[in-house]
Each structure stands twice: as structure tokens, then as C-alpha cells.
Amino acid sequence: MSQEEMVKEAVEEAKKAAGEAAQEEVPEPAESKKEAEEAAEEMLGEAEELDGTQEENQDSEEEQEPKKKKFFEKKPKKDKKDEKIEELTDKLTRQMAEFDNYRKRTEKEKSAMYEIGAKDVVEKILAVVDNFERGLQSVPEEEKDAPFMQGMDKIYKQLMTTLEEIGVKPIEAVGQEFNPDFHNAVMHVEDEGFGENIVAEEFQKGYTYRDSVVRHSMVKVAN
Structure with a gap:
């Protein structure tokens, strides 16, 4: 029942x-x-x-039963051949990533070595440029038109053009505001003709190579 x-x-x-x-007893009111x-x-x-709630709960349990069975079912095992393929694929992917990192690191190190070597060579050439400029400045005015001096002047200009083509440029100094990143102040002078902290004279030219300083300018700073 x-x-x-x-x-x-x-x-x-x-x-x-x-x-x-x-x-049997007294009649009850209506x-x-x-x-x-x-x-x-x-x-x-x-x-x-x-009774309806019990039926719903029973239906709900019946619906959840396949889900429970599905959750506890054992997953089918992969074939050994597929597992080996996945293992080799993963290994190859990792090796390719390691090789790419090695290539980038090597290129960076080679570039750094090139920069260091090039700056060292440029610095040595600058000593020759300094002597060239001193020699040309010491020539008297009446001898500057001589064929020999004209030839030396052309060689000097060719040398400077070549240096500029490879990225070597002189640092602007006289008349510029003193900048410790490019200038090396070796003397100070009080001069009303210059503004505050302005380079008044250059004793030795400074040069940069590809935006990095090879040699600072030796300067005299006013005020």
C-alpha cells in the first residue's frame, strides 16, 4: 500500500x-x-x-548514476607507438627551443666581441688622427698651398670620411653645454663671453663609435 x-x-x-x-455524544458544531x-x-x-518529492529525488539519482559510472570508468590506454611519438615530438620541440636560444646568445656574444674589438681599433687610429691634425696645424700659411701639403690634406679628409662611414664621429664641444657623458673638464675659467657651464675650449677631440663614446673630449669649461 x-x-x-x-x-x-x-x-x-x-x-x-x-x-x-x-x-453517541453531543452533536458537534458545523x-x-x-x-x-x-x-x-x-x-x-x-x-x-x-510522495512527489521522493519520486523526483529517485529520478535525480537515476540520472546521476551514469555520470558516476562514467567518472570512475578507466580511460583507455594509449598505444605504445603513440606514446613514443609524443615523447619524441616533445623532445624535438625542446631541442629546437634550446638551439634557438643558443643561436641568439651566440649572435649577441659575437656582436659584443665585434663592438669591443672595433672600439679598440678605432681608439688606436684616433692617435694617428691626432698626429695628422697637429702636423697640418703646424704648417705655415704660405706653405699650405704647396702640392705636398695639398696631398696630405686630401689624405686626412679621406681618412676622416672613412671613419665616419664605419660609424666614428667627432663629439661637438666648443660652444656646447658641458655634458659629463661626452666631455671631460680639465680646466675652468671665468669668461663673460660664454654662458654658464659652456665649453670654452677643446684640448683634445672626443669621438663616438655607433652611439657609444670611444674617447671623451678634453675641454675647458667657462664659469
Whole structure:
């Protein structure tokens, strides 16, 4: 017998007992009888609702059962050949990444070595340029038009053009504001003709190679 049938039977028995008691004893008011019937109907409704909830819970458990079975099912094992292919593929990928990192690191080191070597060579050539300029400046004005001096001047200009083509450039100094990144102040002078912290004279030219300083300018700074 279901729960709903049991409740119905209990309600009927309650109604029957209430009727018999009403006949044997003092008749109950109509309102009391009505309240008893409403209470019985309310009990019947609650029983039906409870029975429906149990059925829903049972359906829900039945729906979840395949999911539980699926969760605990053993996954199919991969074929050994596929596992080996995946292992070799992963190994090859890692080796290619390591090789690419090695190539980039080697290129960077080679570039740094080239820069260091080139700067060292440029610095040595600058000593020759200094002597060239001193020699040309020491020539008297009346001898500068001589064929020999004109030839030396052309060689000097060719040398400077070649240095500029490879990235060597002189640092601007006289008339510029003193900059410790490019200038080396070896003397200070009070001169109203120059502004505050302005380079008044250059004793030795400075040069840069590819935006890095090879040699700072030795200068005299005003004020």
C-alpha cells in the first residue's frame, strides 16, 4: 500500500470515528466538522507533495548514476607507438627551443666581441688622427698651398670620411653645454663671453663609435 493510500485510509477512519462520536455524544458544531475536514485535506496534500518529492529525488539519482559510472570508468590506454611519438615530438620541440636560444646568445656574444674589438681599433687610429691634425696645424700659411701639403690634406679628409662611414664621429664641444657623458673638464675659467657651464675650449677631440663614446673630449669649461 502506498503512502498516499495509507493517508487516505487514515482520513476516512478519522471522519468515520468523528461521525460516530457525534451520534453517541453531543452533536458537534458545523464549524468544528468543517475544520476537521480541512485539516484532513491539508494532510492529504502534504502527503501527495512528499510522495512527489521522493519520486523526483529517485529520478535525480537515476540520472546521476551514469555520470558516476562514467567518472570512475578507466580511460583507455594509449598505444605504445603513440606514446613514443609524443615523447619524441616533445623532445624535438625542446631541442629546437634550446638551439634557438643558443643561436641568439651566440649572435649577441659575437656582436659584443665585434663592438669591443672595433672600439679598440678605432681608439688606436684616433692617435694617428691626432698626429695628422697637429702636423697640418703646424704648417705655415704660405706653405699650405704647396702640392705636398695639398696631398696630405686630401689624405686626412679621406681618412676622416672613412671613419665616419664605419660609424666614428667627432663629439661637438666648443660652444656646447658641458655634458659629463661626452666631455671631460680639465680646466675652468671665468669668461663673460660664454654662458654658464659652456665649453670654452677643446684640448683634445672626443669621438663616438655607433652611439657609444670611444674617447671623451678634453675641454675647458667657462664659469
